[in-house]
Amino acid sequence: MEDVFRQALDGARRQETLSWELRAATSLARLLRDQGHPAAAMSALQPAYDRFTEGFGTADLIAAKQLLDELGHAHHD
Numbered sequence: 001m002e003d004v005f006r007q008a009l010d011g012a013r014r015q016e017t018l019s020w021e022l023r024a025a026t027s028l029a030r031l032l033r034d035q036g037h038p039a040a041a042m043s044a045l046q047p048a049y050d051r052f053t054e055g056f057g058t059a060d061l062i063a064a065k066q067l068l069d070e071l072g073h074a075h076h077d
Contacts (some may be wrong), residue, residue, distance in 0.1 A: 002031055009044075019060065022048045028063050028072070038074040045071075 005028035025048040029044035032041035049064045056065070 005022065005031060006012065009048075018048070018051055022052070022060055022064055025049075026060070026067060029067055033067070033071060033074075038071045044069045 007023055008024035009021060009028060012018075012024050025045045029041040029045035032044060033037075045064060045068060049061070049068060052061060055061055
């Protein structure tokens with residue numbers, strides 16, 4: 001499953017579709033978190049999230065931010 005998410009992420013980056021990149025990165029980050037790899041999850045999601053300059057009230061960005069916050073707390077615990 002991780003390979004599928006990574007392929008989707010790579011495809012979104014090649015096509016320069018930031019919203020799809022965020023969705024793929026969020027899915028990959030959730031999988032990595034569930035596998036016990038919070039730092040890898042943050043590394044997968046943070047770059048896509050950081051590229052946004054607007055739209056922070058959208059469901060995708062809200063979900064990504066919540067996941068990043070959760071991962072940040074897990075990483076520091």
